[in-house]
Amino acid sequence: MEEVRASSAWVASHSSHVTIDSEGIEKVVESVENSIPKVEWNYEGIHYFDNGPLTVQYLFVLDALNFCFWPDKELNYDDLASGLKEALQNDQTAFDADRLQKYTGPELRKLLKWPRPLPLEDERVRLMHEVGFELERSFGGKASNIVESCEKSAAKLVSTIARHFPGFRDHTVYKGHQVFLYKRAQIFAADVWGAFKGKGYGEFSDVGSITIFADYIVPAVLQQFGVLKYSSNLDDIIKGNKEIGSGTEEEVELRACSVYAVEKMRDLIQKRTGRQVLSVELDLWLWAYGVSNPALQHHRTLSIYY
Numbered sequence: 001m002e003e004v005r006a007s008s009a010w011v012a013s014h015s016s017h018v019t020i021d022s023e024g025i026e027k028v029v030e031s032v033e034n035s036i037p038k039v040e041w042n043y044e045g046i047h048y049f050d051n052g053p054l055t056v057q058y059l060f061v062l063d064a065l066n067f068c069f070w071p072d073k074e075l076n077y078d079d080l081a082s083g084l085k086e087a088l089q090n091d092q093t094a095f096d097a098d099r100l101q102k103y104t105g106p107e108l109r110k111l112l113k114w115p116r117p118l119p120l121e122d123e124r125v126r127l128m129h130e131v132g133f134e135l136e137r138s139f140g141g142k143a144s145n146i147v148e149s150c151e152k153s154a155a156k157l158v159s160t161i162a163r164h165f166p167g168f169r170d171h172t173v174y175k176g177h178q179v180f181l182y183k184r185a186q187i188f189a190a191d192v193w194g195a196f197k198g199k200g201y202g203e204f205s206d207v208g209s210i211t212i213f214a215d216y217i218v219p220a221v222l223q224q225f226g227v228l229k230y231s232s233n234l235d236d237i238i239k240g241n242k243e244i245g246s247g248t249e250e251e252v253e254l255r256a257c258s259v260y261a262v263e264k265m266r267d268l269i270q271k272r273t274g275r276q277v278l279s280v281e282l283d284l285w286l287w288a289y290g291v292s293n294p295a296l297q298h299h300r301t302l303s304i305y306y
């Protein structure tokens with residue numbers, strides 16, 4: 001997404017709490033350029049897949065709820081993905097547009113077999129309602145119709161989703177400059193591409209236009225790799241497990257500098273090896289590495305965007 005790249009670059013050239021270390025980028029690129037670690041989409045074997053439109057519906061509901069697991073120590077992305085998969089296997093109408101508009105918090109908890117309130121539970125059900133309402137109003141109730149309306153363009157899919165679904169409209173203003181990150185809209189496009197292995201609903205002519213997904217895991221991995229440098233104040237906040245406000249300079253710099261740093265890594269790999277590597281491939285490697293390390297200290301922001 002051009003606006004994500006351009007606005008992340010702007011943040012990176014005006015940031016102070018987070019900076020990008022070009023030597024760190026060189027070191028990481030040197031260590032992987034001959035063999036970018038290939039992580040399979042769904043390497044955990046936790047996603048619903050039936051090669052049809054219901055899989056797209058599943059992925060859209062998944063990515064509508066794919067945010068902010070950290071407040072509950074036991075909860076992580078896998079619980080959401082596998083919980084929604086089981087719910088759909090038990091009842092194929094579970095994610096019909098009219099059903100999505102009616103879920104309550106306790107019903108979502110039951111669907112996921114979660115024994116206590118989910119973090120930001122009221123927001124999660126509000127976002128389910130929003131998805132059901134807009135799918136019904138504009139897309140015949142089917143997320144597969146959004147994908148089909150985008151003529152195999154991932155960028156068009158992301159902008160269509162951001163236009164129709166406020167919950168996916170992940171943008172902010174940083175030092176008077178609008179910054180687009182669109183994490184859940186972009187990861188939905190990448191999940192469709194990954195699940196369908198670039199075919200059928202997953203066939204996109206511009207999958208290279210998708211950037212990494214600015215969540216809370218990848219920034220922490222990039223810092224561990226020496227690609228991102230934190231101010232001592234920010235370092236203390238993260239090490240002290242203190243919360244960082246949504247939309248603060250620190251939060252935006254953590255996310256946008258991550259996007260920009262990986263684009264720089266991509267350019268350097270291309271320059272040194274001539275290989276076109278996708279941001280989505282680098283993202284999956286970085287993310288999988290991060291979640292495999294439970295001791296990883298990441299920033300903690302209460303957000304519905306990631």
Ligand SMILES: Nc1nc2c(c(CN[C@H]3C=C[C@H](O)[C@@H]3O)cn2[C@@H]2O[C@H](COP(=O)(O)O)[C@@H](O)[C@H]2O)c(=O)[nH]1
Pocket residue numbers: 040041042043044066067068069070075076077078191194212213214215216217218283284287291306
């Ligand atoms: N950048 C990036 N962020 C990602 C993912 C994924 C899952 N990708 C699926 C696609 C293929 C794979 O097989 C995975 O199954 C989740 N997240 C984010 O991480 C956080 C969850 O962390 P924790 O609380 O520890 O579970 C939360 O913000 C969530 O939104 C990704 O791929 N890239």
